[in-house]
Amino acid sequence: MKGLVLKSTGNIYKVKQETGDVIECRIKGKLRLNGIRSTNPIAVGDYVIYDLENEKSGLITDIADRKNYIIRKASNLSKESQIIAANIDMAYIVVTIHSPQTLLQFVDRFLVTAEAYDIPCTILINKSDLFQSSEDQAVIDEWKEIYRLAGYEVLCISTKTGQNMDELQKRLAGKVSVLSGNSGVGKTSIIKAVTNLTELKTSEISKSFHKGQHTTTFAEMYETTNGGAIIDTPGVKAFGLLNMESEEISQYFPEIFKYSSDCQYYNCTHSHEPNCNVIKAVEEGKIALSRYKNYLAFMDDKNAKHREAQ
Ligand SMILES: Nc1nc2c(ncn2[C@@H]2O[C@H](COP(=O)(O)OP(=O)(O)OP(=O)(O)O)[C@@H](O)[C@H]2O)c(=O)[nH]1
Ligand SMILES: [Mg+2]
Numbered sequence: 001m002k003g004l005v006l007k008s009t010g011n012i013y014k015v016k017q018e019t020g021d022v023i024e025c026r027i028k029g030k031l032r033l034n035g036i037r038s039t040n041p042i043a044v045g046d047y048v049i050y051d052l053e054n055e056k057s058g059l060i061t062d063i064a065d066r067k068n069y070i071i072r073k074a075s076n077l078s079k080e081s082q083i084i085a086a087n088i089d090m091a092y093i094v095v096t097i098h099s100p101q102t103l104l105q106f107v108d109r110f111l112v113t114a115e116a117y118d119i120p121c122t123i124l125i126n127k128s129d130l131f132q133s134s135e136d137q138a139v140i141d142e143w144k145e146i147y148r149l150a151g152y153e154v155l156c157i158s159t160k161t162g163q164n165m166d167e168l169q170k171r172l173a174g175k176v177s178v179l180s181g182n183s184g185v186g187k188t189s190i191i192k193a194v195t196n197l198t199e200l201k202t203s204e205i206s207k208s209f210h211k212g213q214h215t216t217t218f219a220e221m222y223e224t225t226n227g228g229a230i231i232d233t234p235g236v237k238a239f240g241l242l243n244m245e246s247e248e249i250s251q252y253f254p255e256i257f258k259y260s261s262d263c264q265y266y267n268c269t270h271s272h273e274p275n276c277n278v279i280k281a282v283e284e285g286k287i288a289l290s291r292y293k294n295y296l297a298f299m300d301d302k303n304a305k306h307r308e309a310q
């Protein structure tokens with residue numbers, strides 16, 4: 001039988017059967033793992049083949065080919081990676097300008113990862129009810145401009161006032177979407193709003209953050225009220241860059257990639273070369289400086305790693 005993994009908690013998997021009933025499964029023996037080195041062989045969003053043991057439990061015998069998946073490495077140096085979710089149509093990175101503050105480098109690392117897996121991404125600035133001062137508004141305008149130039153949609157939302165929640169809801173219909181972001185930015189609160197599952201656990205950042213705990217501990221998929229599926233994930237502190245060559249990085253900054261076709265040198269790194277069209281675009285304000293700086297920082301990371309490995 002074939003089912004959809006809604007949640008994975010180490011060795012127990014919550015699987016939705018074709019009948020709609022949900023059962024608990026374990027893995028039978030060892031599974032073939034398509035060469036992905038990860039801490040979790042099966043992730044939320046995976047389709048699995050299983051044998052029923054009884055009405056409530058089953059044994060997973062195989063995993064269906066994935067359309068795609070998104071992986072996170074805890075840091076640049078860590079070898080182990082974790083599959084965040086599989087078979088997704090859309091990724092949302094949830095950010096807040098403060099309470100807590102999301103760093104743009106974190107956003108850009110996430111976006112590079114999503115680009116590498118060819119998963120479209122939208123940025124949700126949550127808690128807009130808190131960002132009413134003119135200083136906050138200026139930061140919001142700046143973030144919107146940075147990502148507009150890069151070609152990403154940015155939506156300002158608030159689960160408290162409901163701002164733009166209907167716009168978000170519309171985008172979720174008929175798709176499998178995943179929410180990612182730092183702990184405390186309101187991922188689970190958003191899920192509650194679009195699913196009507198009021199019993200989900202959220203908590204004040206002050207309580208969870210200081211203990212170094214995340215409120216959500218396992219990724220889980222839920223149904224939205226309009227026929228979509230949405231995956232809640234535990235908050236993450238950092239995103240390590242994947243194993244990619246430094247030349248690849250520019251491909252995952254869509255705006256840098258776009259302007260790079262007119263650089264003088266085909267192997268231009270856009271860092272110092274003469275007649276670099278990317279540097280020109282940065283100077284003309286067509287590429288945001290923060291994005292360009294993060295591009296250079298990611299290139300540096302990769303080069304440092306190469307030197308270490310030698
Ligand atoms: N002011 C305001 N607070 C919000 C909003 N959305 C969520 N919060 C609050 O932010 C805190 C954290 O929300 P959660 O939904 O638990 O955050 P999370 O991203 O799921 O956190 P982790 O599960 O730890 O990753 C809670 O106190 C929420 O009530 C919002 O739009 N405005
Ligand atoms: Mg949560």
Ligand SMILES: [Zn+2]
Nearest residue numbers: 263268270276
């Ligand atoms: Zn260049």
